[in-house]
Amino acid sequence: MAESIIKTEGLSYVYSAGTPYEHRAIDDINIDIEKGSFVGLIGHTGSGKSTLIQHLNGLIKPTAGKVYVGGEDIWENPKDIRKFRFKVGLVFQYPEHQLFEETVYKDIAFGPKNMGLSENDINRRVREAAKHTGLTEEYLEKSPFELSGGEKRRVAIAGVLAMQPEVLILDEPTAGLDPKGREFILSEIKTYHERTGATIILVSHSMEDVARFASHVLIMNHSKVAMYGETREVFKRVDELCEMGLEVPQISRVFAKLREKGIDVPESVLTVAEAKEAVLKLLEKGGEANA
Amino acid sequence: MLKDITFGQYFPGDSIIHKLDPRMKLILIIAYIVLLFVADGLFSLLIGASMVVVFYALSKLPWKLVIKCIKPIMPIILFTAVLNIFFVEGDPIFEWWIISISGKGVLTAVLMCIRIICLIAGSSLLTYTTTPIALTDGLERLMKPLQKIKVPVHELSMMMTIALRFIPTLIDETQKIMAAQKARGADMESGNVIEKAKALIPILIPLFVSAFRRADELALAMECRCYHGGEGRTRMKQLKLTAKDWAAALFVLCGYAAVILMNVYGPEVFRL
Numbered sequence: 001m002a003e004s005i006i007k008t009e010g011l012s013y014v015y016s017a018g019t020p021y022e023h024r025a026i027d028d029i030n031i032d033i034e035k036g037s038f039v040g041l042i043g044h045t046g047s048g049k050s051t052l053i054q055h056l057n058g059l060i061k062p063t064a065g066k067v068y069v070g071g072e073d074i075w076e077n078p079k080d081i082r083k084f085r086f087k088v089g090l091v092f093q094y095p096e097h098q099l100f101e102e103t104v105y106k107d108i109a110f111g112p113k114n115m116g117l118s119e120n121d122i123n124r125r126v127r128e129a130a131k132h133t134g135l136t137e138e139y140l141e142k143s144p145f146e147l148s149g150g151e152k153r154r155v156a157i158a159g160v161l162a163m164q165p166e167v168l169i170l171d172e173p174t175a176g177l178d179p180k181g182r183e184f185i186l187s188e189i190k191t192y193h194e195r196t197g198a199t200i201i202l203v204s205h206s207m208e209d210v211a212r213f214a215s216h217v218l219i220m221n222h223s224k225v226a227m228y229g230e231t232r233e234v235f236k237r238v239d240e241l242c243e244m245g246l247e248v249p250q251i252s253r254v255f256a257k258l259r260e261k262g263i264d265v266p267e268s269v270l271t272v273a274e275a276k277e278a279v280l281k282l283l284e285k286g287g288e289a290n291a
Numbered sequence: 292m293l294k295d296i297t298f299g300q301y302f303p304g305d306s307i308i309h310k311l312d313p314r315m316k317l318i319l320i321i322a323y324i325v326l327l328f329v330a331d332g333l334f335s336l337l338i339g340a341s342m343v344v345v346f347y348a349l350s351k352l353p354w355k356l357v358i359k360c361i362k363p364i365m366p367i368i369l370f371t372a373v374l375n376i377f378f379v380e381g382d383p384i385f386e387w388w389i390i391s392i393s394g395k396g397v398l399t400a401v402l403m404c405i406r407i408i409c410l411i412a413g414s415s416l417l418t419y420t421t422t423p424i425a426l427t428d429g430l431e432r433l434m435k436p437l438q439k440i441k442v443p444v445h446e447l448s449m450m451m452t453i454a455l456r457f458i459p460t461l462i463d464e465t466q467k468i469m470a471a472q473k474a475r476g477a478d479m480e481s482g483n484v485i486e487k488a489k490a491l492i493p494i495l496i497p498l499f500v501s502a503f504r505r506a507d508e509l510a511l512a513m514e515c516r517c518y519h520g521g522e523g524r525t526r527m528k529q530l531k532l533t534a535k536d537w538a539a540a541l542f543v544l545c546g547y548a549a550v551i552l553m554n555v556y557g558p559e560v561f562r563l
Contacts, residue, residue, distance in 0.1 A: 098472060100497050
């Protein structure tokens with residue numbers, strides 16, 4: 001097994017403990033995320049996804065349990081918590097709402113500046129991050145408030161990328177974007193993953209997106225981890241997922257139904273491209289049988 | 292931390308105090324505050340204090356709420372007490388070095404403390420037992436006569452309702468933005484005053500931007516539903532004064548009578 005980058009042990013968090021509004025947001029979470037993997041995090045609204053990811057970079061202190069980043073307990077010395085926030089970059093939902101600087105350049109530079117880097121390093125990192133997110137030179141001197149929604153989001157993501165985190169967590173980075181914008185952001189994340197080898201955790205409601213990009217899938221249900229494993233293995237469990245009220249990629253569902261009808265197709269088909277291969281193979285076989 | 296600023300928050304309940312007409316509650320609370328200042332001696336002020344105790348008992352609110360509303364103004368109470376003890380002139384009962392304390396000073400301090408505590412407890416009771424919406428509704432009705440002299444009463448109360456409605460939303464938003472900036476390494480705990488103030492910029496600017504965005508959206512949504520101000524607007528909840536309200540008014544009136552009688556015929560000790 002590859003090296004582990006994030007590990008949690010018995011992680012639990014209770015909101016408003018001791019009041020009538022007490023609510024257990026996450027309950028006994030034990031996960032171990034491999035370095036360099038691309039994890040899709042799926043769950044209903046209120047299943048504890050957002051609470052979980054805010055534990056992974058130390059924004060929330062757990063009620064019980066431990067979080068390890070690169071083998072170190074992040075709460076061992078609470079004064080050093082910022083170190084882990086730079087290691088584990090977190091992009092919130094609708095991140096464009098946090099832009100505040102006069103220029104795009106300055107906003108992207110906010111994170112690296114907080115890291116205490118030199119001007120040169122900051123400059124290099126800002127430009128790299130801008131390039132990763134498809135923002136050309138001319139954008140850097142503009143005010144972030146005059147950009148379009150999709151562009152603003154790219155600036156916000158660049159602001160986290162500029163810290164060059166070892167782990168990048170994104171909470172529904174495509175919410176509210178048009179198909180073109182979605183595609184752009186997702187392919188950006190994939191390129192970043194491939195180029196830097198960073199570990200990615202992508203919170204998403206789109207099974208298709210997760211199936212296409214993620215190497216692993218983590219399913220949360222009722223504040224607990226319902227499933228965690230390789231994408232192919234998890235999406236095989238169509239029935240269990242449906243019971244939780246979650247979907248599997250449409251194409252996987254189609255193929256699950258085909259298997260039910262006794263047609264000999266592979267068990268785990270995740271993307272349309274794979275489906276095409278499978279169907280072609282089947283037709284070939286069928287052709288031979290007929291001949 | 293941010294939740295502490297909800298000074299005087301509605302506390303749901305089903306008591307007689309909760310059910311009073313907000314207009315009557317507003318009038319009575321103003322009357323009560325005046326009463327606290329009419330009372331000029333310890334005994335008459337104790338009558339005032341016992342009234343607020345009766346109100347709290349009737350409202351069936353947990354007693355710790357009283358402590359909760361007094362706590363934030365504790366510094367002011369202490370400050371007033373200290374000022375009065377040391378700086379009110381009179382026959383000294385205690386002298387040491389340059390410090391002299393008079394009996395009158397101690398009495399003034401005690402009376403002022405009781406007054407402030409009753410004042411805060413009383414007005415908090417109003418906000419504990421009345422929803423913000425009912426409160427602004429009541430205010431609007433009470434201020435209606437002012438329309439005659441061109442005071443935009445409806446607009447003012449609508450503004451208040453909206454402001455109250457958006458406090459929790461903005462608190463939520465602040466927390467989200469704070470988390471997002473912390474995730475980018477913003478340091479809000481360390482540094483001197485100037486550094487701390489500077490650290491607020493990344494939070495305040497996005498907060499302003501989002502407040503303006505929300506205001507825009509809300510204005511549009513209201514226009515889409517044909518909002519055109521207060522003229523000819525009807526109400527879902529009609530306010531009606533009932534026997535309960537008159538009983539409460541009578542109770543406060545009796546309180547006034549008792550305080551004035553005490554002022555005139557009460558014992559001469561502990562008076563200002």
